[in-house]
Amino acid sequence: MTSIESVVRAAPAELDAMRHALEIARRGPAKGPNPRVGCVLLSAAGDVLGEGWHRGAGTPHAEVAALADAAGRGTSTRGATAVVTLEPCNHTGRTGPCSEALLAAGVARVVVSVPDPNPVAAGGAQRLRSAGVEVEVGALADEGRALLGAWLPSVERGRPFVTLKLATSLDGRVAAADGSSRWITSEVSRHHAHDLRAEVDAIVVGTGTALVDDPSLTARNAAGELQRQQPLRVVVGHRDLPPHARLHGPGGELVHVRTHDPARVLTELAAREVRHVLVEGGPTLAAAFLAAGLVDEVHAYVAPVLLGAGRPAMADLGVTTIGDAVRLTTRSVIPLGPDVLVVATPDRH
Ligand code: AOF
Ligand code: ZN
Numbered sequence: 166m167t168s169i170e171s172v173v174r175a176a177p178a179e180l181d182a183m184r185h186a187l188e189i190a191r192r193g194p195a196k197g198p199n200p201r202v203g204c205v206l207l208s209a210a211g212d213v214l215g216e217g218w219h220r221g222a223g224t225p226h227a228e229v230a231a232l233a234d235a236a237g238r239g240t241s242t243r244g245a246t247a248v249v250t251l252e253p254c255n256h257t258g259r260t261g262p263c264s265e266a267l268l269a270a271g272v273a274r275v276v277v278s279v280p281d282p283n284p285v286a287a288g289g290a291q292r293l294r295s296a297g298v299e300v301e302v303g304a305l306a307d308e309g310r311a312l313l314g315a316w317l318p319s320v321e322r323g324r325p326f327v328t329l330k331l332a333t334s335l336d337g338r339v340a341a342a343d344g345s346s347r348w349i350t351s352e353v354s355r356h357h358a359h360d361l362r363a364e365v366d367a368i369v370v371g372t373g374t375a376l377v378d379d380p381s382l383t384a385r386n387a388a389g390e391l392q393r394q395q396p397l398r399v400v401v402g403h404r405d406l407p408p409h410a411r412l413h414g415p416g417g418e419l420v421h422v423r424t425h426d427p428a429r430v431l432t433e434l435a436a437r438e439v440r441h442v443l444v445e446g447g448p449t450l451a452a453a454f455l456a457a458g459l460v461d462e463v464h465a466y467v468a469p470v471l472l473g474a475g476r477p478a479m480a481d482l483g484v485t486t487i488g489d490a491v492r493l494t495t496r497s498v499i500p501l502g503p504d505v506l507v508v509a510t511p512d513r514h
Pocket of ligand 1: 224226
């Protein structure tokens with residue numbers, strides 16, 4: 166971005182409209198292939214002509230929904246300003262290009278929060294400018310990026326965003342020496358972890374964990390009932406699951422990726438339009454993702470329990486000297502009953 170473009174010229178009424186667009190965008194789904202987007206149409210006098218938000222892949226984009234809302238109110242959008250949380254798309258995907266829809270509606274000015282990082286869809290700002298429309302990009306950009314969550318880094322990196330979940334004793338163990346592990350963390354932590362499952366598109370475990378723990382990998386509510394939208398359940402490794410495994414029971418679709426290469430797992434999931442992956446273990450898979458530099462965020466639930474000679478949370482990372490340690494930056498520390506949740510991101514070199 167040039168220094169000229171980084172100066173955003175947006176009127177107070179446009180910033181108010183952007184705040185509202187960010188708010189209504191949150192009515193859309195927080196996960197899935199498409200981002201959450203909101204749009205507010207303003208008259209030259211600053212009155213709201215229409216508003217809309219994106220309800221998920223395959224449904225109209227926010228701009229088109231806002232134009233339809235204005236048409237429903239019987240107001241003309243000729244000369245209007247469109248305030249949009251994401252740069253209008255310039256492609257025909259599941260729906261048509263928003264840039265063309267805005268031009269056809271006679272919109273004269275567009276205020277955008279975040280440029281679209283999707284190379285397939287991007288280019289709307291340029292298309293609109295070349296047709297004589299004024300375009301401002303970067304209004305309330307921090308809020309706009311926060312709205313997009315894991316979708317933004319996932320599209321920027323061309324692979325799903327990866328959260329690694331650990332649940333350990335204070336001395337970093339995930340099981341006692343005999344393998345028993347129920348329960349190290351408290352019920353509060355386990356509920357919190359279930360909510361995290363509900364937020365992601367896919368949960369990944371290694372075949373070792375699938376065979377030993379026989380997990381169901383479902384997102385359940387406090388009453389133990391399955392939540393409405395279940396994440397994809399992904400098992401990584403070469404061994405087969407027994408026919409009676411809980412993973413064959415009710416829940417999200419089960420995918421078995423027969424590889425040990427984390428990059429291949431992510432390529433496979435990206436092809437299924439997965440944007441956010443939760444890696445739940447075990448120690449071998451966790452180490453493989455970390456060693457490959459494919460962990461974006463760690464959620465470590467740590468319980469005030471000591472296990473001594475138990476099983477470590479992480480297999481060999483290839484760290485033999487302190488200079489090679491994998492360092493992270495702590496983003497937040499959340500007390501959960503007797504436990505704490507540490508959210509941290511690996512430092513990139
Ligand atoms: C917009 N407004 O409301 C959204 C946009 O397959 P499609 O047609 O739904 O296109 C999805 C892509 O379009 C998505 O990856 C992102 O780049 C952009 N989403 N764009 O102008 C919207 N949801
Ligand atoms: Zn669009």
